Amino acid sequence: MPRVVVDVMPKPEILDPQGKAVLGALPRLGFSGVTGVRQGKRFELEVAGEITAEVLAAVHEMAERLLSNPVIENFTVHVDDAVAEHPGEVVEAHQADAR
């Protein structure tokens, strides 16, 4: 199934308390050298049929009207065809996680 991915991130000038919390937790786990963390959202939209320019335009509108709040967030839209082309890799990755 073709999939369109919408990534939503807080705008650079907007404070991101969740990202700051993650940044604060990393040194406590022994990870050093990370100087900034921003936390966003990723939406994976399963689309019926082919991904045409119209579909992408519609997803763009969804992102603008619902998935993001343009006052505080930016978004990007891209087509994710990795799953369709390499299903085996994804399955292996899941199995590795399970172990």
Add this chain to the structure above:
Amino acid sequence: MKVGVVTFPGSLDDVDAVRAVRVGGHEAVALWHGDHDLRGVDAVVLPGGFSYGDYLRCGAISRFAPVMSEVVEAARRGMPVLGICNGFQILCESHLLPGALIRNAERRFVCTDQPLRIENNRTAWTSAYAEGQEVTIVLKNGEGGFVADEATLDRLEGEGRVVARYLGKNPNGSLRDIAGITNEAGNVVGLMPHPEHSVHTLTGSGTDGLGFFTSLAAAAFA
């Protein structure tokens, strides 16, 4: 006046809002998120809580509830609308008010008796107060940090549209200590503190919130 109080799935303070409306001398009308008409009300309160579980963003799903189409249209025609806490978030998501509300800067849920200054007493919801009056009203929120770009903040300040400001330590990181704002016409007010919890000494820290509900009568006869 007949004042509608909208209940969304996940609303928390609708019952207190109904009670505050009555204490303020009005008839309260329960409205449901799925309603397609406002049942002849003269004003609407969007109460606090966690409508639709705060999924996606606070207020983002509620904005598209059927009743909100009616509320947005009525607000544009001049009907007084008060959004409290989650209601404020819904008003911002609906673009009836500018800006947005984000997670508290210190990441803690705040629940406190909050000193405020009423900066604008010319709205439908604040005429019972004196300009500059200092009041104490319950504040409880996890995502109450008001943000907007500098130009919007300057415009809000320049047009006197900051309705209330936090006094003392800023409780949630709101830019310029903003606790509430209004639209250009002054009929729509968004407020992070909860005046409906501060209308009776038996159950609250005082009665300083009552003015938000008694102001409406003055607005009707103005």
